[in-house]
Amino acid sequence: MWKFIVRRLLITMPQIVLLSILVFIMAQLMPGDALSGLIDPNIDPAAIEEQREKLGLNDPWYVQYTDWVTSAIQGDLGQSFRFKMPVTELIGQRLVNTFWLGLATLIFTYIIAIPLGITSGRYNDTLRDQIITGYTYIGFATPLFIFALVMLWVFGYSLGWFPTGGSVEPGLEPGSFAYIMSKINHLLLPAISMALITTVNTVQYLRSEIIDTKQKDFVLTARAKGASEARVYRRHIFRNSLLPVAAYFGFEITGLIGGTIFIETIFSYPGMGLLFMESVLQRDYSVVTSVVLLFGIASILGALLSDIILSLVDPRIRIK
């Protein structure tokens, strides 16, 4: 058990190092450097050169790389050229919004997936199952951003049930009840739109898990002992099918990251995804590299989390 976790952790380290190298290469390929956002074009070029030397921008790449990694670990990700503020501070503001959006999406994903998956698996090949399978089939074929556009068009603009942008009504006192309600109100439509599409994976997975478990011998034993049908499902089948589904929780994080770029752009929701899009368009590259680095680390940790949960749930994985 511990052996597996330690080995899995050992793989994570080189992954993060590789990611940092990739991001560093990307940063080097980008036009401009740490200075171009700060300087005034009227300054004497010799003075700029002196500054470059002082900041270590003329050092060989491996020295620059170690400097960059050291300051990143200490929480210094450079200056945003657009906002004229440290990237760490800027990301801090946006990260909170994306965190709430991600959390709301995950909650909705499981609220939708668990009842649908259970119904579909328990009554497989009935009309109910066919409707649910049809939904997952269409969900797989619908790109998230098109679905989100339609949702915004219908529920945001045409019906006017939800706000069409932002994360909170301006002018409200932070922390007050109205402020929190406004936050939730702004979250609902983006989160539901994303959840309705991303949930189809979980529904299908849960369905096939339940159909698999239904045929196991221990279910037969439970029935032979005279357990009621409800008890067989609740105590024996659901519990065994839900665990592997729960383990995929970590991989959901990777999916969410791709989704937030579309969802936040479409709903103009000020989170990390929108920050990333704005910064790419405005060539604010120190922000871009930081966001890629953070989301990359989040994905790697998500995969790590899933593998660890999976190994707890399924001992076969540990043997290797």
Added chain:
Amino acid sequence: MHYTETESMVTNEEKVPSLAKIIWREIVRDKVALISFLFIILITSFVYGISIFLNQDEIVRVDLFAINEPPSENFWLGTDYGGRDIFGQLIIGTRNSLSIGILVTLMTGIIGVTYGLASGYFGGTVDNIMMRIVDFFLILPFLMIVIVFVAIVPEYSVWTFSLIMTAFLWMGKARLIRSKALQERELDYAQASKTLGTPHWKIMFLQVLPNLSSLIIVTMTLNLAANIGLESGLSFLGFGFPEDTPSLGTLLGYARNPQTLELRWWIWVPAAVMVFLLMLAVRNVGEALKRATDAKQRRG
């Protein structure tokens, strides 16, 4: 076919139908797949056929006297903010989206299959190293990295776009092919061939590869659907096709403007419907192919 000789020896028994025949039988049996298949054939021949007669420069030329017009007799699907005909853009856009989808699918297919085949065939340490690399790339936030590369690449064109997409999309296929190749290499025919001294590349490409063909066809079809969606998504965000080369994604990208989204549905809804129908149809065919290649699930 390699086994014509053995087949002629067992003529008294029922002949094994060819893969193409099984696939065709499965598609005809499954009405949804048949309709999807006909739809794809119809749309592709229509957009590729018509676009020969359409002049792309003519369609994307700005006409300030016909801005944002709703559908009418002159413009079947209205015009965009530059007075450009949406219907013409939709046809050329569908063609461009299909072309790039097919191109990226083929390129990722070639790289992924070769990589996976080599990794699975050689096995051991080689496999271990090659798969760790794939694992790493699979975890990366794909969309963000593609967007960054699209933004920083100099002399951006449709070609560089498809190359960037390819560079980060072949890993899933490599992993799938590798797991199958790993099984194949243990089989007697591969082992016998190795003992006879057949060069590795010959065993890999002439003997193992044909046995994986059905798997490759199925994944490539399902990938095509995904790639059409991905292209339209990236173009929607403004990191795919440039505006003077219409694609389904660039048409959808107009909907990033709230006014277009709310009031001028004719610009983006047809493209949205087209992406959805294309992806659904290609997926339907892909699922039918999947059943055709798995004897347990076959309906025909």
